[in-house]
Amino acid sequence: MTHFSKEVWCNYILDLLSNSERESMEQHLYECDHCLALYMEIIDEQNENLPMINDSSFTNEVMEQINFEALESEEKMSKKQPRQIKSTLIHYIIATAATLIFMASGLFHYIFTVTSSFEQSSKQSGVSISKQILNKTIHTSKTNGGSKHE
Numbered sequence: 001m002t003h004f005s006k007e008v009w010c011n012y013i014l015d016l017l018s019n020s021e022r023e024s025m026e027q028h029l030y031e032c033d034h035c036l037a038l039y040m041e042i043i044d045e046q047n048e049n050l051p052m053i054n055d056s057s058f059t060n061e062v063m064e065q066i067n068f069e070a071l072e073s074e075e076k077m078s079k080k081q082p083r084q085i086k087s088t089l090i091h092y093i094i095a096t097a098a099t100l101i102f103m104a105s106g107l108f109h110y111i112f113t114v115t116s117s118f119e120q121s122s123k124q125s126g127v128s129i130s131k132q133i134l135n136k137t138i139h140t141s142k143t144n145g146g147s148k149h150e
Contacts, residue, residue, distance in 0.1 A: 012039075
């Protein structure tokens with residue numbers, strides 16, 4: 001791993017580098033503890049040369065931007081909610097209509113009849129449904145020559 005010199009880190013701190021160089025150095029800081037320690041040392045040394053942010057106007061500007069962004073996101077959410085409610089309502093109406101159609105056509109009754117007759121035939125034969133399926137699978141496998149699965 002290549003380490004950056006103290007001069008290069010000074011230039012980084014004073015914002016004298018191009019954006020691509022800054023990005024590569026920032027990525028390097030995430031990966032290299034040695035350079036991070038050097039960077040922190042230079043920050044301590046350059047403390048007098050760095051701009052001080054004691055002005056309350058800076059804080060006020062940041063807070064105004066945060067409040068503006070929060071209001072903007074709330075407006076987007078309030079615009080989305082009616083569409084989302086409408087979409088959900090349409091889905092419920094479709095599901096209700098499908099249920100009523102299936103009930104009126106007798107589909108649910110037919111499904112209930114088929115499953116109960118299937119259960120009764122299973123009880124009469126004395127073999128569980130799982131064993132019947134397994135036996136059919138084994139029988140089909142034997143009639144097909146017992147092909148191997150790879």
